[in-house]
Amino acid sequence: MPKLLSNAQTEQYRREGCVFPLRVMSAAAALECRRQLEEFERASGGPLRGELRHKSHLLFAWIAGLVRHERILDAVEDLLGADLLCWTTNFFIKEARNPAFVSWHQDSTYWGLDRPDVVTAWVALTPASESNGAMGYIPGSHLMDQIPHRDTFAKDNLLTRGQEVMVEVDEAKQVRICLQPGEMSLHHVRLVHGSPPNPSDDRRIGLAIRYIPTSVRQLAGEDSATLVRGGDDYGHFELEPRPARDLDPQFVALHKRITERNAGILYRGTGVKSFDERAA
Numbered sequence: 001m002p003k004l005l006s007n008a009q010t011e012q013y014r015r016e017g018c019v020f021p022l023r024v025m026s027a028a029a030a031l032e033c034r035r036q037l038e039e040f041e042r043a044s045g046g047p048l049r050g051e052l053r054h055k056s057h058l059l060f061a062w063i064a065g066l067v068r069h070e071r072i073l074d075a076v077e078d079l080l081g082a083d084l085l086c087w088t089t090n091f092f093i094k095e096a097r098n099p100a101f102v103s104w105h106q107d108s109t110y111w112g113l114d115r116p117d118v119v120t121a122w123v124a125l126t127p128a129s130e131s132n133g134a135m136g137y138i139p140g141s142h143l144m145d146q147i148p149h150r151d152t153f154a155k156d157n158l159l160t161r162g163q164e165v166m167v168e169v170d171e172a173k174q175v176r177i178c179l180q181p182g183e184m185s186l187h188h189v190r191l192v193h194g195s196p197p198n199p200s201d202d203r204r205i206g207l208a209i210r211y212i213p214t215s216v217r218q219l220a221g222e223d224s225a226t227l228v229r230g231g232d233d234y235g236h237f238e239l240e241p242r243p244a245r246d247l248d249p250q251f252v253a254l255h256k257r258i259t260e261r262n263a264g265i266l267y268r269g270t271g272v273k274s275f276d277e278r279a280a
């Protein structure tokens with residue numbers, strides 16, 4: 001018995017590699033998430049940067065709650081089963097009138113995971129529309145194998161290496177993922193997707209939460225994840241604790257250790273040592 005997705009929605013995910021829009025929380029609750037993010041940004045002197053954009057569920061109690069949100073987990077359970085890890089979180093923030101973009105790519109390229117059973121819940125904290133750089137995807141592209149990518153390290157590219165698929169993408173075939181605050185999309189780790197800059201007058205903010213079944217392995221080194229539902233009979237990942245409050249010094253230190261090690265996986269073979277170095 002499915003927990004949240006209708007048969008048609010599950011079928012759409014299997015066929016297209018993406019399903020949306022799915023409501024997670026009210027627009028007011030999403031606005032409250034945005035307020036908490038921006039309160040921290042104001043106090044710390046500017047937009048969330050570098051390693052703070054990654055594995056942020058170890059730093060902020062409200063994000064630790066979001067990765068465990070029942071509606072997100074119910075939908076992901078319908079696709080991946082009942083024993084779930086949150087492997088990572090990544091903020092995708094596009095500032096107003098800003099050239100930041102995301103090249104066409106498959107998430108699976110550098111993640112080091114042993115099989116493509118990974119679902120991203122992309123949760124909108126602001127509207128995401130064609131006028132502010134919403135994601136687009138190529139339906140059915142998740143059914144292809146891993147496609148070779150080239151690393152560009154382009155300055156305005158929000159991806160770790162500015163990686164892009166080495167095949168021509170027919171943009172006329174893309175579907176744009178337009179979302180209201182508090183809605184999410186679910187996409188497959190092999191889906192070819194990307195997004196253009198945000199020319200609008202407001203920020204576009206999304207939190208990408210990456211979920212895997214506990215049976216998935218990391219092949220590229222030691223790694224950690226958060227058990228968010230069910231049990232872990234495998235022990236493939238160091239299990240991460242849950243912060244009870246924002247920016248607890250112990251968790252700040254843990255986050256630093258974990259993001260450095262995780263960057264070692266994502267940047268392997270490039271000479272880049274950390275998310276902060278790439279963002280500099």
Ligand SMILES: O=C(O)CCC(=O)C(=O)O
Pocket residue numbers: 092102107120122133134135193194195206208
């Ligand atoms: O937020 C975007 O525009 C792109 C996000 C993305 O590439 C991802 O979540 O995998």
